[in-house]
Amino acid sequence: MDPDLTKFALIGKPQVVLEIINASKSFKTPEGGTLNALTDVCVNVEASEFVTLLGPSGCGKTTLLRTVSGFEALDAGEILIDGRAVTQIPAHRRPVNTVFQRYALFPHLDVRRNVSYALDISRVGREDTRRRVDEMLDLVGLSGFAARRINQLSGGQQQRVALARALIARPKLLLLDEPLSALDKNLRQKMQQELKALQAELGIAFVFVTHDQDEALTMSDRIAVLANGRIQQLGRPEELYRHPKNVFTADFLGxxxxxxxxxxxxxxxxxxxxxxxxxxxxxxxxxxxxxxxxxxxxxxxxxxxxxxxxxxxxxxxxxxxxxxxxxxxxxxxxxxxxxxxxxxxxxxxxxxxxxxxxxxxxxxxxxx
Ligand SMILES: Nc1ncnc2c1ncn2[C@@H]1O[C@H](COP(=O)(O)OP(=O)(O)O)[C@@H](O)[C@H]1O
Ligand SMILES: [Mg+2]
Structure with missing residues (x-):
């Protein structure tokens, strides 16, 4: 085919950023048994898409994120990021970043150093780093806070630092493991809106984990409902709410x-x-x-x-x-x-x- 035509063929075809194909993972329990944390999980995430993993505590959400980020290996199945199988790629070289529930910020460093961390360890020049940190702090509404220490910030501000830090290396994909659960209700709702707006603005694919159905319904393009390590249903919020495939999904969503x-x-x-x-x-x-x-x-x-x-x-x-x-x-x-x-x-x-x-x-x- 004429190379120009190939280009046309790609237009309008959503690019898949993450493919999880039949992922399974089990753990040995201290009692000597086996716990199937993930069974045959399949999820696709398109560029710029906001996909939420929703399920009760212990259903395998964190385990699934950890297999994507590379902190946990699968027993079976495959993960592709940007079309590349990542099984052999170590965590620090995957084009993915994670925001954790407890933020995992460095308390002894100021905001600037926390945010620039990912660039400091790569080979980005000082001027460039400075400019990108300023841009990021501006984006998350923390201009003027660069010199603050982490313990001089509120919970919501710490949350924004964690986001800025995760986004500064411009990952293709951002994983967020219950990032809002430590915030009180009002702040949480405000951050839900901010996070959604930020995602839309940046166009980075988000895989967001929560056990809160309202949060999932209001923020997501699509939701994957998980129970006992299995996907129960994957679809748009209205589809899952109005046409759940099973009683678990019906009850969990409302x-x-x-x-x-x-x-x-x-x-x-x-x-x-x-x-x-x-x-x-x-x-x-x-x-x-x-x-x-x-x-x-x-x-x-x-x-x-x-x-x-x-x-x-x-x-x-x-x-x-x-x-x-x-x-x-x-x-x-x-x-x-x-x-x-x-x-x-x-x-x-x-x-x-x-x-x-x-x-x-x-x-x-x-x-x-
Ligand atoms: N390293 C581990 N060793 C043994 N069991 C684990 C390990 N990590 C997670 N599990 C178990 O796997 C299941 C899923 O855990 P997790 O993915 O953390 O659930 P969630 O994030 O949905 O609350 C749980 O039963 C948990 O106890
Ligand atoms: Mg978890």
Whole structure:
């Protein structure tokens, strides 16, 4: 092919920065057993993409990052960074940097030296280093703090130093292991926005680890949900929230009402006889209804309908968080617009759900 045409063929094709292919890793336990920390994990990250690894403590998030950065070797599988297999490349030569939960800053050095560290040990000239540190400090909002010592900074400022330090060598890929978990709630939310804006501005691919679903939903282009060392689902936030493939993902990403249904001949039947179309195989399944999908007013003629008695009602400002005890489905959690009604505990309530706002999960997909 004409070389110019090859160039055209690449345009519009997203470049993959990180490929994790069937990665598996086990550890020996002190009791002499084996713990499978990662099993058959596959993740692709494109240039400029923000991908989050989301899962409970101990599910393998840190282990996965450590295999990418080179601090841990895989038992099986392969990792490619920028199209190159990195198995033989030591950690310090991979085009990757990591921001750790505890920042790992040097307390005895000032901010400038902490940030310039990666350049000091490579062969970047003094003037160039100085200019790049100033640029970085400006980028993270710490101009004027270059001479401060780490212990003279707040938690949020230390977080920014850690970011500046990780970014100064211009890695292709930045790994962030629960970088915001040491911050209090307000600062954490502010840093979520800053971090996301910074990532968009720099166009560096981020692999971000958290166990906080709100953080994952608000920050990510895509989320990989991990449990017991296995990827449960990988996709866009809305896709995972609205169409989880299993009960674990449904529950981990938000509050779920899960109703047992029986599917046969492309129709799901609820315990009270209501039916809905089902594009899944015959057998038992869960019908997922998010609390905000339930309304106090009928949204359409063919909406699903659930009657019961409010056992609890809490005003949240815009909504009422209501538990509604039903005869056939147990207690349903509903988030009802305060404009629609002001429910009181003890009150009879009818809840409605649009058919396109609910989702079916086959039963065999229930366990991770
Ligand atoms: N070096 C190690 N030796 C033995 N077990 C380990 C080691 N590192 C991690 N593990 C175990 O592997 C599992 C996954 O750990 P980790 O990746 O740190 O989880 P997460 O970061 O999701 O909390 C845990 O059960 C943990 O105890
Ligand atoms: Mg961890």
């Amino acid at each position: 509050e779920s009402n899960l109703l047992s249904v029986e599917v046969s001949n492309r129709a799901a039947t609820l315990a009270d006889g209501q039916r809905l179309e089902a594009a899944i195989n015959d057998g038992m399944a869960h019908l997922l209804i998010r609390p905000e999908a339930l309304t106090a007013r009928s949204p359409s003629d063919d909406a699903l309908c659930f009657s019961g008695v409010a056992s609890r009602s809490v005003y949240t400002g815009t909504d009422y968080r209501v538990d509604v005890k039903t005869e056939k489905f147990g207690t349903l959690a509903a988030l009802l617009r305060a404009d629609d009604m002001q429910p009181q505990a003890g009150q009879d309530i009818t809840l409605w759900a649009r058919r396109d706002a609910v989702h079916l999960i086959p039963e065999h997909e229930a366990a991770p």
